[in-house]
Amino acid sequence: MKLRTRGLILAASLLALGSECAMAERAAPHIEGKMVVQVIGEVKAVDHDAHRVTIADAQGAETRLNVSAGMHDLDKLPLGTRIKSTALQPVTLTPVRHATLQDAIPGDKRFVVQVTSVDAATGIVMLKDASNLPIEVRAQDARQAAALRSGTIVRVDLANRQEKASPRKS
Numbered sequence: 001m002k003l004r005t006r007g008l009i010l011a012a013s014l015l016a017l018g019s020e021c022a023m024a025e026r027a028a029p030h031i032e033g034k035m036v037v038q039v040i041g042e043v044k045a046v047d048h049d050a051h052r053v054t055i056a057d058a059q060g061a062e063t064r065l066n067v068s069a070g071m072h073d074l075d076k077l078p079l080g081t082r083i084k085s086t087a088l089q090p091v092t093l094t095p096v097r098h099a100t101l102q103d104a105i106p107g108d109k110r111f112v113v114q115v116t117s118v119d120a121a122t123g124i125v126m127l128k129d130a131s132n133l134p135i136e137v138r139a140q141d142a143r144q145a146a147a148l149r150s151g152t153i154v155r156v157d158l159a160n161r162q163e164k165a166s167p168r169k170s
Helices: 001-027 142-146
Strands: 030-048 051-056 062-066 083-094 111-117 126-129 135-139 153-158
Touching: 030 062, 030 142, 051 083, 062 083, 083 135, 111 142, 135 142
Parallel strands: none
Antiparallel strands: 030 051, 030 083, 030 135, 051 062, 083 153, 111 126, 111 153, 126 135
């Protein structure tokens, strides 16, 4: 009887431990930030009042970029102008286990990468994808970013909007 009771206690303990680990993985900390992305294409539309430019890439996908209010000559940007710009894309980083690195392909809303370095003072997290493409994410909370370690595998989830671009003719 004692052996059976100990067995039940051991089994219950293992189940509790397993569910705690599963809950910890599900409740992995999310790090909100903004990923630096490059936008290359042609100007399709300019909204002077909203300081917004719509750019179409080579595949025809359109991206709307908010242009800084300091750019006063937006009306001089003709349609069809080739633009090369950077924008900040809101993202969420979530540490994951046992995941294979993926390429960060433009248009993908989710991919898996590896942390290469973290600047705890600024909250800048450097990542690399399966092709060793460097990716920069600026975390909203530097303390959360500092919890990441080099080599950690993270899932990147992109939000739908981009912001603050400075179009440059190329």
